[in-house]
Amino acid sequence: MNFEKIEALNQEIDLFPIENKADTENFRIKFLKYEIKALMEEIKNIPAEQRKEYGIAVNATKNKAETKWKEAQEKLEQNEDSNIFDNFDFTLPIAAHASGAIHPLHLVKQKVIEIFERIGFSVADGPEIEDDFHNFTALNFPPDHPAREMQDTFFLEKNPDILLRTHTSSVQVRMMQSQKPPIRMIMPGRVFRNEAITARANCIFHQVEGLYIGENVSLVDLKQTLYHFAKEMFGEGTKIRFRSSYFPFTEISAEVDISCGKFSETTCKICGGSESVCKGSGWIEILGCGMVDPNVLEACGIDSEKYTGFAFGMGIERIAMIKYQIKDLRLFTENDVRFLRQFAGVL
Ligand code: PHE
Numbered sequence: 073m074n075f076e077k078i079e080a081l082n083q084e085i086d087l088f089p090i091e092n093k094a095d096t097e098n099f100r101i102k103f104l105k106y107e108i109k110a111l112m113e114e115i116k117n118i119p120a121e122q123r124k125e126y127g128i129a130v131n132a133t134k135n136k137a138e139t140k141w142k143e144a145q146e147k148l149e150q151n152e153d154s155n156i157f158d159n160f161d162f163t164l165p166i167a168a169h170a171s172g173a174i175h176p177l178h179l180v181k182q183k184v185i186e187i188f189e190r191i192g193f194s195v196a197d198g199p200e201i202e203d204d205f206h207n208f209t210a211l212n213f214p215p216d217h218p219a220r221e222m223q224d225t226f227f228l229e230k231n232p233d234i235l236l237r238t239h240t241s242s243v244q245v246r247m248m249q250s251q252k253p254p255i256r257m258i259m260p261g262r263v264f265r266n267e268a269i270t271a272r273a274n275c276i277f278h279q280v281e282g283l284y285i286g287e288n289v290s291l292v293d294l295k296q297t298l299y300h301f302a303k304e305m306f307g308e309g310t311k312i313r314f315r316s317s318y319f320p321f322t323e324i325s326a327e328v329d330i331s332c333g334k335f336s337e338t339t340c341k342i343c344g345g346s347e348s349v350c351k352g353s354g355w356i357e358i359l360g361c362g363m364v365d366p367n368v369l370e371a372c373g374i375d376s377e378k379y380t381g382f383a384f385g386m387g388i389e390r391i392a393m394i395k396y397q398i399k400d401l402r403l404f405t406e407n408d409v410r411f412l413r414q415f416a417g418v419l
Pocket of ligand 1: 238239240241281319322360361362383384385386
């Protein structure tokens with residue numbers, strides 16, 4: 073009769089479902105702690121001649137239960153979190169989650185693209201390694217003209233014809249050569265100038281240039297476009313002013329400043345009132361622009377009698393420095409996470 077009990081228990085052990093931590097523990101308590109112990113205590117009631125056999129059978133059952141329990145235990149350890157909810161304290165605070173951040177130069181580039189795409193500009197790209205024609209000659213830089221020295225150039229392979237582009241105006245040339253007006257495009261990209269690296273200059277930086285060629289494109293269009301851009305980028309109350317300037321590829325040419333908060337009722341959003349960026353003037357330079365010189369249109373195969381156009385170009389680093397009050401350009405390339413992390417969630 074006692075042997076039947078053992079047999080029944082063996083079956084029960086086999087069939088007992090263990091799915092999780094709680095089952096494992098229930099199994100241990102039921103079989104190892106009580107049932108098998110009870111069978112062992114029973115041994116004193118077993119007739120002497122059967123005791124040996126009985127003992128062997130109970131031992132086998134005990135081993136069976138222990139093996140099953142150990143296996144379940146191991147499985148749990150390997151798979152700790154699969155049953156995470158068994159013993160989960162839902163009142164625990166959430167573990168801090170470090171999200172990544174978008175690089176500030178990328179943020180600004182995307183914002184510029186977004187602003188101009190909404191008013192009908194598309195995005196164009198071009199090579200970083202250029203020839204003299206696209207970077208200078210087509211843009212009305214005469215040979216040996218001192219204007220070439222405004223942009224200290226990296227030449228490649230000792231060949232003065234092949235260089236790293238000094239501005240993304242080279243992409244404008246490529247677009248004018250390959251497209252029929254109206255052309256309305258912006259060209260974001262990396263540019264290179266042979267300059268010492270300081271807090272305010274780097275030999276590699278980023279620009280976005282814009283180009284609009286069509287019939288009757290006028291200075292008013294340029295002004296309105298840039299005014300719209302300034303408000304979208306720096307906030308509704310932003311004013312702009314044009315200062316006469318010189319670029320070989322535009323006639324007339326101007327530099328554009330935005331108003332900072334110096335003369336407004338509220339604290340300056342750019343420097344917080346310290347005047348560190350505007351140097352007390354209330355104005356901050358953000359870009360160069362002008363009406364495309366007819367010589368440039370002709371060099372690119374566009375009829376300058378029929379079409380006019382405007383162009384502008386800005387440094388992405390400069391816009392980012394103004395927008396996020398960054399004092400040193402080198403921070404953009406040092407990849408210090410303490411700097412980069414500050415842009416998590418900024419859009
Ligand atoms: N290419 C000029 C620069 O790199 C910027 C510019 C573009 C100025 C278009 C006027 C018009 O400085």
